[in-house]
Amino acid sequence: MxxxxxxxxxxxxxxxxxxxxxxxxxxxxxxxxxxxxxxxxxxxxxxxxxxxxxxxxxxxxxxxxxxxxxxEDEKRWEAQDIPLNIVYEDDDILVINKPRDLVVHPGAGCPDGTVLNGLLYRYPEIAEVPRAGIVHRLDKDTTGLMVVAKNIPTQTRLVRALQKRKKFTREYEAIAIGTMTGGGTVEKAIGRHSTKRTHMAVQELGKPAITHYRVVEHFRAHTRLRLRLETGRTHQIRVHMAYLNHPLIGDQLYGGRPRPPRNAGDELIQTLRKFDRQALHAVMLRIEHPTTKEVMEWHAPVPDDMVHLTEVLRADTVEFGDLDY
Incomplete structure (x- = not known):
């Protein structure tokens, strides 16, 4: 229908x-x-x-x-029994804490096994909603919070709020390579990379993109950040941090290869080498409920791999007692 x-x-x-x-x-x-x-x-x-x-x-x-x-209904996608970590649900919305290694929407190279397939299995009626109610996406290996609309009027209101940058706030935790001395804002348009079609890049004629960031913790040669999206372009945080020459740890697409500080111990070297995803987590989501108009906020704990990475970086910084400027 x-x-x-x-x-x-x-x-x-x-x-x-x-x-x-x-x-x-x-x-x-x-x-x-x-x-x-x-x-x-x-x-x-x-x-x-x-x-x-x-x-x-x-x-x-x-x-x-x-x-x-x-x-048309999303009948072309298969309903699959994929576990979803639902942190909130009512008649109109649900909020998911997405793990790593989970794609949000089927596409080229990933026809199934996605959040969308899991939504169709758990909520068959959501097939009536475009994209099974998905309003915004997270990259495959980015963890954290995302909201899904359970009906068309709700999806329309949420998409409008997202487009107008009103009453829809998303904050992220990240660990970047290099020592950043302070926070700021990156306001650089993003578009498809001119030669690498799987990459995005800062492009003068791309879509407007704004990322706010602040320093949460300094390590010897890395920085823990809290970031807030004002827009939601593909790979936005990853591209903007790489543009600042501070790519995220583990981000193989945008230059986040291991860079241990001087005299780093074996535990830190191995932890950095084994961290095989971008160190990025959607930690907070705040929206005005599209039906009740109540302002609602959710927080998702930082996942264990990023917690361990932070602890090892912190221990290294305490041991050497200085920053690797």
Missing amino acids: AQQLELSSTVNESQLGQRLDQALAELFPDYSRSRIKEWILADKVSVDGEIVNKPRVKMMGGEEIVVQAEI
Whole structure:
């Protein structure tokens, strides 16, 4: 059975000159270019209040986009009995603490075994909701909190709040390579890497991306951080930290190879070598409940692998008593 879907967003100034279908594919990355083109041709897309049914129309930047379409149930994905750590649930939302090694949504190279497959198994009725209610994603090896909508009105409200950067706060714990002397904000657009198609990169004509960070703890040659996303681009924290020349420990995609400090002991060297994922955890999620309007907040304990890494780095710093500037 088809379900009604409403999406809204504003064309970025950086999308000047893009075709309508290209701009929409970037604004709504959860939907394929072919599906977006179908919506345009079927008079489902309005630009500044006027229906536009030509995919090639060029954008000037700043246009208000509204998509009112239909989407089929998520029947094409298989329901699978995949354990999900549900930390909160009511009639409209559920909050999951995602472990490492778990992809959120099926895609190229990962057709099943995802959070979405597990949601379809546990909540068969969620097949009526686009993307089985998934509002935002975490990378496969990033752990922590994510919210899922259990019905279409809830998903629409949450997506709108996320797009408008209102009443939707996500904070992360991370351990970066190098000694960072203070906090700050990275405001650099992010787009697909020009040659490495699995990578993202800071790109002048990419999507706007803003990451706030502060130092929580210094180690000899590493820094523990608390970060808050103002936008939610693919790999955003990882790309922004690499841009600052402080990639996350274990992030093989963006340069987080082991870099022990001088005279490091065997335990620290081995811990750094064996840490095989980006040291990144979604530790706090705060939203205004889309139905009750109550502000709700959840916290997920830092996982054991990052706790152990922190303890070993701390012990090394205590032993040597100085920072490796």
